[in-house]
Amino acid sequence: MKQQLLTSKYWLLLLVLSFVSCEPLQQDENFAPTSIAPPTEEDAVNWKLIPGAPVSNLAQVSVPVPTATTSSDYAAELETIRGLQKNLSSEQKKIIAKWSSGGVLRWNRYMRELVARFALAPAPLLDGTYPTPDAENPFSDPVFPFSNPPYAARAYSYVSVAQYQALQVAWFYKFKYNRPAPHQVGEGIEALVPKSTLPAYPSEDAVMSAVTCDLLKVLFPTAVEEITKMAAEQRNAALWSGKASPSDLSAGLALGKSIAALFTARASGDGMRNAIGTKAQWMVLADSASVRLKKIGRDVSKEVFWKSQDSPVRPPMLPFFGKVKGWILAPSDFTNRRPGPPPSTTSNEMAKELEEVKFYSKNSTRERIAIVHFWADGLGTYTPPGHWNDIAANYIQQEGWSEIRSARAFALLNMALHNAAVGCWEAKYYYFNPRPTQLDASIKTLTGLPNFPSYPSGHSTFSASAAKVLTYLFPEGTEQFKAWRDEASISRLYGAIHYRIDTKAGVEHGSLLADPLIDFAAADGADN
Amino acid sequence: MVSLGFVAWSQTANDGLMMSNKNLCTGFILSQDQWTNYWEGTRLRENGNIGTLKTQSLAWMGNYGVSGKFNIIAMLPYVRTEASAGTLKPMQGMQDASLSFKYQVFSIKPDSLTTVKIFAVAFGSTPISDYTPDYLPLSIGLGSRQIGARLSVFAKRKSWYVVSSAGHYFRGQVQLDRQSYYTNGELFLTNRVAMPQVFDWVSGIGRIKNGLETKLSFTHYRTLGGGDIRRQDMPFVSNRMNMSRIEFLTMYYLPKARRLALRASIARTISGRNVGESTTVLGGILYTFKF
Numbered sequence: 001m002k003q004q005l006l007t008s009k010y011w012l013l014l015l016v017l018s019f020v021s022c023e024p025l026q027q028d029e030n031f032a033p034t035s036i037a038p039p040t041e042e043d044a045v046n047w048k049l050i051p052g053a054p055v056s057n058l059a060q061v062s063v064p065v066p067t068a069t070t071s072s073d074y075a076a077e078l079e080t081i082r083g084l085q086k087n088l089s090s091e092q093k094k095i096i097a098k099w100s101s102g103g104v105l106r107w108n109r110y111m112r113e114l115v116a117r118f119a120l121a122p123a124p125l126l127d128g129t130y131p132t133p134d135a136e137n138p139f140s141d142p143v144f145p146f147s148n149p150p151y152a153a154r155a156y157s158y159v160s161v162a163q164y165q166a167l168q169v170a171w172f173y174k175f176k177y178n179r180p181a182p183h184q185v186g187e188g189i190e191a192l193v194p195k196s197t198l199p200a201y202p203s204e205d206a207v208m209s210a211v212t213c214d215l216l217k218v219l220f221p222t223a224v225e226e227i228t229k230m231a232a233e234q235r236n237a238a239l240w241s242g243k244a245s246p247s248d249l250s251a252g253l254a255l256g257k258s259i260a261a262l263f264t265a266r267a268s269g270d271g272m273r274n275a276i277g278t279k280a281q282w283m284v285l286a287d288s289a290s291v292r293l294k295k296i297g298r299d300v301s302k303e304v305f306w307k308s309q310d311s312p313v314r315p316p317m318l319p320f321f322g323k324v325k326g327w328i329l330a331p332s333d334f335t336n337r338r339p340g341p342p343p344s345t346t347s348n349e350m351a352k353e354l355e356e357v358k359f360y361s362k363n364s365t366r367e368r369i370a371i372v373h374f375w376a377d378g379l380g381t382y383t384p385p386g387h388w389n390d391i392a393a394n395y396i397q398q399e400g401w402s403e404i405r406s407a408r409a410f411a412l413l414n415m416a417l418h419n420a421a422v423g424c425w426e427a428k429y430y431y432f433n434p435r436p437t438q439l440d441a442s443i444k445t446l447t448g449l450p451n452f453p454s455y456p457s458g459h460s461t462f463s464a465s466a467a468k469v470l471t472y473l474f475p476e477g478t479e480q481f482k483a484w485r486d487e488a489s490i491s492r493l494y495g496a497i498h499y500r501i502d503t504k505a506g507v508e509h510g511s512l513l514a515d516p517l518i519d520f521a522a523a524d525g526a527d528n
Numbered sequence: 529m530v531s532l533g534f535v536a537w538s539q540t541a542n543d544g545l546m547m548s549n550k551n552l553c554t555g556f557i558l559s560q561d562q563w564t565n566y567w568e569g570t571r572l573r574e575n576g577n578i579g580t581l582k583t584q585s586l587a588w589m590g591n592y593g594v595s596g597k598f599n600i601i602a603m604l605p606y607v608r609t610e611a612s613a614g615t616l617k618p619m620q621g622m623q624d625a626s627l628s629f630k631y632q633v634f635s636i637k638p639d640s641l642t643t644v645k646i647f648a649v650a651f652g653s654t655p656i657s658d659y660t661p662d663y664l665p666l667s668i669g670l671g672s673r674q675i676g677a678r679l680s681v682f683a684k685r686k687s688w689y690v691v692s693s694a695g696h697y698f699r700g701q702v703q704l705d706r707q708s709y710y711t712n713g714e715l716f717l718t719n720r721v722a723m724p725q726v727f728d729w730v731s732g733i734g735r736i737k738n739g740l741e742t743k744l745s746f747t748h749y750r751t752l753g754g755g756d757i758r759r760q761d762m763p764f765v766s767n768r769m770n771m772s773r774i775e776f777l778t779m780y781y782l783p784k785a786r787r788l789a790l791r792a793s794i795a796r797t798i799s800g801r802n803v804g805e806s807t808t809v810l811g812g813i814l815y816t817f818k819f
Contacts, residue, residue, distance in 0.1 A: 113715035116708075123760040124576070141759060311576030311613055361617065366658050373662055373705035380710055380761045390708060390717065437615045444617035446663075448762070496617075 033100040037196035038402040044171045048524040050411070051328055054262035055165040058172040061258045063251055066177055066201045069185045077245040078186040084240055085190060092240055093192075099237035100193040101397075103208045104163060104406040108393055110230060111159055112382040114220045118147040119380055121314070121451070128312035132276060138221040145220065149377075149458060150321045150421040153385040154272065155219045157327060157411075157418035158263055159212055164411035166211040166259040167204060167404040170252065174199040183242035192241035203244035203252035204403050209234040210256025211263075218264050270325040275318045282315055289432035296341060304345040306434045306453040317452040322426025327415035328516055334423045337512045339505040342433050342455040350439075353499040357436040361443045361496035369446055372495040375459060375488040376447045384459050384488070385417040388466035391484070395474050405526065412521050413469045416514045420465035421458070423513045424506065428453040436499060447495040457498045460489035460506025461513070468514035472521055544645055544682025544691050546632055547593030547816075554590040555814035557791070561585075563804030566665070566763075569756035570801055579613025581665050581804060585623070589814070597632040604656075607668040616666050619659065623669040626653035647680040651697070662704045664763040665804070671765065672723045673700035687737040691745075693730045699723035702765050711764050712755025721766050724753030732775075739781035747773040747795075757802050771800040787816040 049055060067073050088096075099106060122130045122142035131142055138144035145151055179201035183191035198204075213231035217224050235253070238244040244252070286305035294300050308314045326334060343349040360368070377384045392413050396406050433455035437443045450458075467485035471478045489507050492498035521527070547553055561583045565574050587605035594600060608620035634646040654673045661671030678695030702721045709716050732745030754768035775795035782788045791812040797805050 109715075109717075112708075113710070116710035116715050117713075120758055120760050123573075143759075309615065364617065366660075369660055369663075370705040373660065374707070376706070380758065381706075382708060382710075382715070387708075443615070445615045446617055449615045 033097045034102070034194060034400060036400065037194035037198075038102075038400055038405075040196060040198040041171070041402040041404055042175055044168065044402075044404045044526070045175055047168065047408070047526045048520075049168065050161065050165070050415070050520070053161055053165055053327070054266050055169060055259060058169055061169055061255060061262075063169075063173040063177075063202055063255050066179050066247060066251065069179060074245065074247070077247060078182055078189060080246060081182050081186060081189050081239065081242060085192075085242065088192075088240060092236075095233055096192050096237045096241045099205070099234050100241070102401075102403060102406060103205055103234055104403050104410060105393055105397055106234070107159070107163070107208065107212050108389055108410055111156060111216070112386045112389060114216065114223055115147045115152045115155065115386050116380060116382045117223075118143065118145055118220060119152065119383055121146055121148070121379060124312050124314075130312075130314055135221065143222055147220075147383070148317055149383045149385060149462070150275070150318050150324075150425055152383040153414070153417045153421035153462070154270075154324065156385055156389060157414040158219065158267055159215050160407065160410040160414040161327065162211045162215055162259060162263040163208055164404070164407040166207045166256055167407050169259065170202050170204050170207040170255060171404055173202055173251075173255075174204075177201050179248070181243055181248075182245045186242070189242045191243070193243055196243075198402075200244050200248045201251055202255050203235070203238055203248040205238035205244060206235050206249040206252025207256040207259075208403065208407075210253045211260045212256075214257060214260030215263055215267075218267065266325075271320070271323045275321040275324055276315075277320050279315075282319065285316065285319060285429060285432055289430065292430065293341065293344075298341075298344055299346075302346045304434050304439060305432045307438060308451055309435065309437060309449055310451050314451050316429075317450070318425060319429045319452075322422055322429055324422050326419045326422045328520060329419055329513070333516070334419075334426055334513075337423060337509065338427050338430060339456050339509050342431055342499075342501055342505070345434060345439060350499075353501055354436055354439055354443075357493065357496050357499055358440060358443055360494050361436075361445065364446055364494070368494040371487055371491045372446045375491040376495070377459075378448045378450075384462040385414070385421070385466075387488075388413065388417060388462065388470075391466075392470060392473075395470065395477065408524075408526055409473050412473065412517060413466060416465040416469045416517050417462055419513050419517070420461045420510050423509060424456060424458050424461040425452075427456055427505075427509065428458075431455050433502075436496060443496050445496045447497065449497055454498060455502045456505035456509055457489065457492050457502040458506065459492050459498075460485075460503045461510035463488040464507040464510025465514040466510075468511055468518060469521075472518050544647070544680065544684065544689060546596060546630070546647075547591050547599050549593050549596050550819040551593045551816055552590060552819070553592075553789075553814050553816045554588070555789075555812055557585075557587045557589055557810060557812035559585050559587075559808055559810040561804075561806050561808040563797075563806035566804040567757075567800045567802055568759065568761075571759075572805065575614075577614035578611045578616075578665065580611070582610050582612070583668075584608045584610075589812070599630040601628040601630060602626065609666045609668055611666060616663075619663060619666050619668050621659045621668055622657040623655065623659070624653045624674075625656045626651065626674075628652075641686050643682075643684045645682045647682065647693075649678045649680070649695070651676045651678065651695070660705060661702050661765045662706065664765065667765075670699075670723070671702045674698065674726075676726075687735050689734050689736065691730075691732050691734070695728050697726040697728075699726065704765075709764070711766060723766050724751050724768070726751050734777075739783055739786065741777075741779040743775075743777045745775050745777070747771075747775065749773070754802075763802060767802040769800075769802045771797045771803045773797050787818075789814045789816070 124130050133142045133144040133146050135144050178199045181200040183189045209231035216227045235249050290300045377387050432453050435454045463485040467481040470481045489503040493500055564580045565572050585605045585607045589603050591601045603626045605623045607623045610618040629650045631648050633648050636644050652675045655671050659668050661667050674697050676695050676697030680693035682691045704719045707719050728749045730747045732743050734743030749771045751768045754766045757763050773795050777793035779791045793810045795808045
């Protein structure tokens with residue numbers, strides 16, 4: 001009897017505890033350390049360089065001849081590693097494990113965190129105006145940057161393309177000099193990561209840490225301390241694990257820095273600094289769109305153009321981002337692919353479109369709200385380009401790819417996402433079409449209303465471009481990517497912030513913009 | 529931004545009164561909470577895209593006396609939210625059902641005019657509809673299951689009384705519709721959110737005379753963890769929501785039908801963090817059945 005009473009008490013306690021389930025959060029991607037070394041990918045020295053990207057020739061940045069492994073200098077380096085390996089703390093071992101799941105994946109995850117941290121629009125001042133984030137004064141309120149979707153797409157692309165190009169150059173020198181890793185030649189030096197025969201000079205970890213660090217410092221200047229520490233950590237992990245010697249690291253560091261300089265030079269002249277524009281330029285956006293529509297024979301006397309519905313009225317988000325330099329594509333390649341005009345805001349067709357938005361606004365179901373929020377990726381998130389990087393990371397991680405092949409995948413994806421941002425923003429401000437809530441104030445939205453013109457839908461463009469690249473890289477995921485693309489696209493109609501025509505035009509546009517990148521990928525020699 | 533179920537509930541669970549044996553006090557409580565300014569972290573501001581946020585609720589309440597020393601209190605609120613500006617759609621639905629077990633642990637009468645009582649309360653609540661908690665400030669609730677316990681001390685002399693009550697609550701993880709979120713300086717790649725625990729403390733002074741009860745109380749509500757709303761960000765479900773409130777309550781037992789009682793109260797948040805600077809007006813009608 002007493003026994004029974006105890007048991008029932010125990011069950012009651014369990015029941016109460018399970019009521020507020022306190023199991024620890026599984027808060028991260030499963031970036032488990034790899035147990036098998038990735039392929040050395042010797043053939044990567046023959047992969048074609050991205051046309052028009054800063055590194056146009058593998059020997060463009062020189063890396064000096066390394067000392068021989070038989071030299072006394074090198075012997076001293078090995079001695080250093082032996083000393084370090086003898087006294088590794090559990091903290092240091094954790095750092096080795098963290099980076100052994102792949103530096104490219106690690107940095108990509110960290111970049112998504114940075115984007116989410118900075119994806120906040122400036123707060124209005126008391127006089128109803130908005131201050132502009134200032135790269136020269138990044139710590140003030142508002143902090144610099146406001147990593148909205150175009151800013152984020154561009155940032156992801158710079159880091160990804162720079163990492164890929166830097167690794168291409170590193171691979172070139174690795175196989176030119178063929179200096180083995182310390183764990184291969186150093187008596188008593190353990191490989192604390194899976195053993196690889198990949199030549200160690202220059203160190204791919206050092207190259208990656210330097211190129212990423214220097215670019216992130218420009219893109220997210222207030223995070224400089226964190227970025228610098230993380231880069232140093234990656235190099236330390238390579239040193240402690242017996243993967244790279246001090247001279248492998250210093251050559252890699254120098255190479256990474258030289259390549260970062262080529263990319264920061266490109267970034268400072270790619271048009272981003274003019275993307276916000278001036279008040280005088282904002283004032284004429286509607287008039288310019290009106291002139292364009294008139295040219296194609298439209299009666300513009302009653303046409304409605306986009307207006308900010310934020311209170312107080314907020315300047316449009318990056319109205320000149322459409323002029324920012326793309327990857328592989330020339331400016332005319334963007335304008336040639338621009339979607340045709342949306343129907344007139346006074347047309348019956350538009351009235352029907354508006355009616356459909358109103359239907360979804362009024363008849364929101366729990367299931368549709370879940371779709372809206374799953375894909376919203378709005379303020380304070382890693383943005384839609386980040387969402388597609390998240391998806392890509394999960395696929396890449398399962399492949400067990402080399403760093404250079406992972407970097408290529410992210411470079412292809414993020415060039416496509418950046419081009420989608422450029423093309424979509426160009427079209428948005430070309431037509432300057434109003435949001436559904438502007439044409440009918442009774443429409444209520446299920447997510448935040450974006451502060452830029454409606455047509456075409458950015459989510460649709462991003463998702464179609466990304467899905468196309470991922471389908472090329474992971475053909476087994478074709479159906480899945482298509483389903484995600486369509487769901488991301490329609491989520492904007494369900495959220496009552498876009499018309500169906502916006503989503504359709506965006507999907508077609510995104511797909512079209514990604515084609516030239518797929519052509520490049522198919523011919524660069526990596527997938528032969 | 530914290531939903532107000534707890535305000536109406538706390539009155540009954542915190543006070544020093546007990547339903548008698550086999551009595552059921554039941555009825556409806558209507559409340560309206562509204563704010564225009566809110567604390568973004570510790571910064572008090574307004575938001576042109578929200579305007580005034582109004583949360584209305586209609587709750588059924590039942591308090592049953594299993595014995596004169598043991599009461600069971602249940603609440604079932606229906607909540608509706610609306611913002612006066614901006615485009616965000618109002619939300620409505622059944623929120624969280626709660627059940628409290630109130631036990632009189634101790635009672636003493638030092639003299640014929642004075643009574644001192646100690647009560648222990650065990651509390652549990654759970655969302656009873658599939659509302660989204662990830663749409664603040666328009667979500668109707670936080671979507672978290674809760675269990676908690678409180679201890680109240682009640683002392684009465686003649687018609688005056690003082691009451692002091694403290695509670696601690698554990699809150700279960702919340703599930704979002706999305707796979708990643710950023711809060712408290714960290715990116716989380718999961719749809720689950722860990723909810724920090726909550727501590728609250730209520731003190732009040734009141735008077736019961738000729739069927740009229742009046743009470744003035746102070747509530748100190750603290751979330752023991754969680755991040756602040758960042759500059760110009762939306763509130764998030766696991767934010768560190770803190771508030772200090774002052775409430776004035778009156779309850780009137782009708783002289784001709786003493787089983788019928790009317791309740792009214794007004795409360796104001798006087799300081800806070802990641803919550804609205806809100807004013808809550810509440811009215812209720814309660815009837816006591818004897819079995």
